Amino acid sequence: MSWALSLSIESLKDSSARHVLLCLANYAGSNGAGAFPSASTLAQDTGLSERTVRYKLDDLEKVGLIQKGNQAIAAVHIDRHDRRPVVYDLQLSRGANPAPRTKRGADDATGCNSQQNGVQPETERGAAAAPNTSINHQVTEQQLQREISDVIAEQDQAAIAPPDDRQRFAMFATWAPSERALADQLTIAGLPGDSVTNDLLADFKGFFVAKPTTVDSAPGWCFRLTRWVKREQVKDASNQSVSPDFDDSTWADDLGDL
Template sequence: MSWALQIPKADLADSSARHVLLCLANYASADGRGTFPSVNRLSEDTGLSERTVRYKLDLLREACWIVRGNQALAAVYIDQHDRRPVVYDLQLSRGANAAPRSKRGADFDAPGCNLQHTGVQISTERGADSAPKPPLNHQVTKEQLQGELAGVIAEQDQQVLDSADDRQRFAMFAQWEPAAKAIADQLAIAGLPSDSLTDEVISGFKGFHVAKPSTVDSGAGWCFRLATWIKRERVKTACVGIQAGAPGYDDEDTSWINGGAN
């Protein structure tokens, strides 16, 4: 995100497009790759309409601030093709510090030269060349920053993959597996033993929801639904007189959660 914040206003004057780019950078890995928040998510983050967000994304692509990335990354988490957002890569090479100006430039050697550059008058210096001053709020060069981040890029990428499921809402699919920590937390909150999560229970849960593609949720949300499913099945098994197919039986009834079942 720091890269997007340092883009000169003259290079990206559209404030709304800059806001969208900042949000994209917030979801990107350390090297700017693999950002794929949905248009709806960008709309919520920026406060812009979805139509405006799409227009600003087109503007950023035309200006080469972003390019299409590896679309397979979104496919890892979202099984339905028509629900996958576009994966973008940020063009971090844009906006880098320009190379120091040559002292032998024609303007510099012109007679009576009195150029102003960022508020500093340029004049011929005597003695050894002075070291170039780093720009404000950016005390290291792009190359130095990339060197410092080289050892953690792989870890950052993995964090993107691990967290993407929590950010993206998707319909249930056959290959889905609950995240270990998320489902363990939900089981503990529901007061369920860890051994209540079996392959048979997961298969039944997935089979029920795969048939309902209109239902979408985040990875954490699906873990909550799974814990609720397990608790409901245990309560129904323990309750005498409530059997599948009996009058009044509702497979989706969750009123028991609030004490509706006795």
């Protein structure tokens, strides 16, 4: 925080952005890295709205006072990726270095000699710096590196293992439908169990991978896949040879959200 306080007014004229920077610095390590308070936390600290906080963080990043850091640090503490705040690193080289503290003595402004009654005090006056209570400083560097490695391994595994049935997610290339959930949906739709061919599945995934804003649960994706298969069969039965317009996704609006 001392770095943020030492910035000149010319370096950062926006008082609201300066306030956000000061509060953000309170969550950073001694080297200025690894600060990841949420926008709501910074809003409570500053008294600003969350929307304003996000704008000021963008402004601070544009002027080069902060930049996005190692996002795996937040993943160590927060499992759900949609709830992880952005990790920022303070760019300490952009600001003035804090003035070093000096011992009190005959050369300071008081003109007093620190040696009294033959005793030379060696301890600086004033309270020690308050410890940073941010959650990202409760582990050692070795523990943090180990936990980051575990998170990376979990993320690699997540690309193979299917998500929890209750979790909503965007479509990805290696997704494989649950056999039971897909069989249930095919039965409800009156389709045979071998209706989903590899080509149909590839077309379905390719369409929705290109639309990352569309999210659904695992059973919900099986429902959408079943509707896709049924639609293709209706087209084949009608002898429609025209390829579908994949830029038009209005047909998918009625698939519903589970």
